[in-house]
Amino acid sequence: MTRPAPTFPRRRGAILLEVVLSLSLFVLAAALILSALRASHDAATFVRQDIHGENLAMSILSELEMGQIDLASLDDSPLAFSDDEDDPFVDWSWEISSEDLDASSELPPEQQLTIIIRSPNGRVAMRLVTLWPAQDEGELEEVDEDGAAPDDPAKGGAL
Numbered sequence: 001m002t003r004p005a006p007t008f009p010r011r012r013g014a015i016l017l018e019v020v021l022s023l024s025l026f027v028l029a030a031a032l033i034l035s036a037l038r039a040s041h042d043a044a045t046f047v048r049q050d051i052h053g054e055n056l057a058m059s060i061l062s063e064l065e066m067g068q069i070d071l072a073s074l075d076d077s078p079l080a081f082s083d084d085e086d087d088p089f090v091d092w093s094w095e096i097s098s099e100d101l102d103a104s105s106e107l108p109p110e111q112q113l114t115i116i117i118r119s120p121n122g123r124v125a126m127r128l129v130t131l132w133p134a135q136d137e138g139e140l141e142e143v144d145e146d147g148a149a150p151d152d153p154a155k156g157g158a159l
Contacts, residue, residue: 049119053092053119053126056092057094057115060117061130064096071098071132092120094115094116095118098113110131110132111133113129114127
């Protein structure tokens with residue numbers, strides 16, 4: 001009676017091949033997962049910068065509406081939000097450009113304002129375009145002795 005030859009060497013080689021194959025699949029899966037995590041982090045950073053840019057643009061527009069920013073004193077050069085190193089927006093900049101629109105006889109003259117917010121990496125994070133009433137150099141709003149406009153409802157003026 002003859003005995004079959006032992007198959008240990010072949011079995012050991014097959015186990016080694018299975019281990020190498022499973023290890024390579026694990027490394028590939030880990031690389032794909034890390035790549036997906038990096039892409040989601042980049043997307044979250046992009047969205048966060050867009051939200052910051054939108055909030056800053058709305059803040060600039062609100063300051064314009066309140067009269068804290070004078071359009072006549074602005075030029076086209078970018079302005080920094082803050083010089084304070086602790087401010088989270090220290091590297092952000094903004095600029096406002098205006099373009100007079102054709103005035104028709106029925107509507108008051110308007111200008112198109114473009115507020116551009118730039119993130120620290122120089123990318124435009126927000127571009128807000130709005131219409132703004134054009135004011136002549138000599139056109140100033142009348143105010144009474146309390147500092148309110150005559151049509152200010154908070155001071156009893158007309159609506």
